[in-house]
Amino acid sequence: MAKQDVYIRKPEWLKTRINTNKSYQGLKKLMRDKKLNTVCEEARCPNIHECWSERKTATFMILGDTCTRGCRFCAVKTGLPNELDWGEPFRVAESVAIMGLKHVVVTAVARDDLNDGGAAVFAETVRAIRRENPGCTIEILPSDMKGDYESLHTLMDSKPDIFNHNIETVRRLTKRVRARAMYDRSLQLLQRVKEIAPKTPTKSSIMVGLGEEKEEIVQAMDDLLAHDVDIMTIGQYLQPTKKHLKVERYYHPDEFAELKEIALNKGFRHCEAGPLVRSSYHADEQVSQASAQRRINYMKGYEEQSDKKIDFTLEAINKN
Structure with missing residues (x-):
């Protein structure tokens, strides 16, 4: 077997069981009925049940x-996108209400075919969620929109609670890992958000296991801090198919704990690091104090109106 065909066996701490219980099936049916997509499903996120059912985030x-891009780490399909769906923002907002979410992350495929990169639909989605779910906090995770700052203003006018944009990997590996993306352009985007909305927490993420060195990870931390990024997440890269980049190394949980300690000591306000950590992992804990209080006040009123837990079974979803 040629060296490039050798695949490293997953360690025990990365082996998870997929749970397709009635709750999962009901939520999946809701997404299909509303013609919506979630990264939780597309990326087969191992944290899907904890986030959807327990933490009420999605x-x-x-x-x-x-x-429109073909990043070598990502399983989302690449090609010519369909026309914009202006009914999508309302369907997302409606689904957030049905699921009773307290925090929602809105991301998107890269739309380099659009002049604004999809910023207008993105902004309308944030507004629709807030209209239908006033107590829900909102995090956005857009593409770099080709560095167009007018589009960024359009997006930030919707006043998200957190702005997230991932650098994905260290500087040296960016060209190999990300398609049409630039390390410095991503950093500049994060910096510009702070110029537009100084009080909005900014966040970025990297994957490890792609061949980076520890010193490069530490440098990425310094680069993010130099551009006023508040929150960092670090997770293990997992190869989605044999067509994607292979895993060069699996990091032990102790190594993630060390990276988290380094990040916090350097000055990040919050850091999540672990083998199964993804960009939106425990995202509900990372909003600003003001946003968190708004959510808490609303949820208290919501819970006083009903002492029932939201039922995500197929029977309950069918009633909606």
């Missing part, structure tokens, strides 16, 4: 299911 993927 990550919606808008602007269709087809990306």
Whole structure:
């Protein structure tokens, strides 16, 4: 077997069981009925049940299911996207209400075919969620929109609670890992958000296991801090198919704990690091104090109106 065909066996701490219980099936049916996509499903996230059912958070993927870029780590399909769906923002907002979410992350496929990169639909989705779910906090995770700052203003006018944009990997590996993306352009985007909305927490994420060195990870931390990023997440890269980049190394949980400690000591306000950590993992804990209080006040009123837990079974979803 040629060296490039050798695949490293997953360690025990990365082996998870997929739970397709009635709750999962009901939520999946809701997404299909509303013609919506979630990264939770597309990426087969191992944290899907904890986030959807226990923490009441979810990550919606808008602007269709087809990306104009072909990043070598990502399983989302690439091609020519469909026309914009202006009914999508309302369907996302409606689903957030049905699921009773307290925090929602809205991401999107890259839409380089659009002049604004999809910013207008993105912004309308944030507004629709807030209209229908005033107590829900909102995090956005857009593409770099080709560095167009007018589009960024359009997006930030919707006043999200957190702005997230991932650098994905260290500087040296960016060209190999990300398609049409630039390390410095991503950093500049994060910096510009702070100029537009100084009080909005900014966030970024990297995957490890792609061949980076520890010193490069630490440098990425310094680069993010130099551009006023508040929150960092670090997770293990997992190869989605044999066509994607292979895993060069699996990091032990102790190594993630060390990276988290380094990040916090350097000055990040919050850091999540672990083998199964993804960009939106425990995202509900990372909003600003003001946003969190708004959510808490609303949820208290919501819970006083009903002492029932939201039922995600197929029977309950069918009633909606």
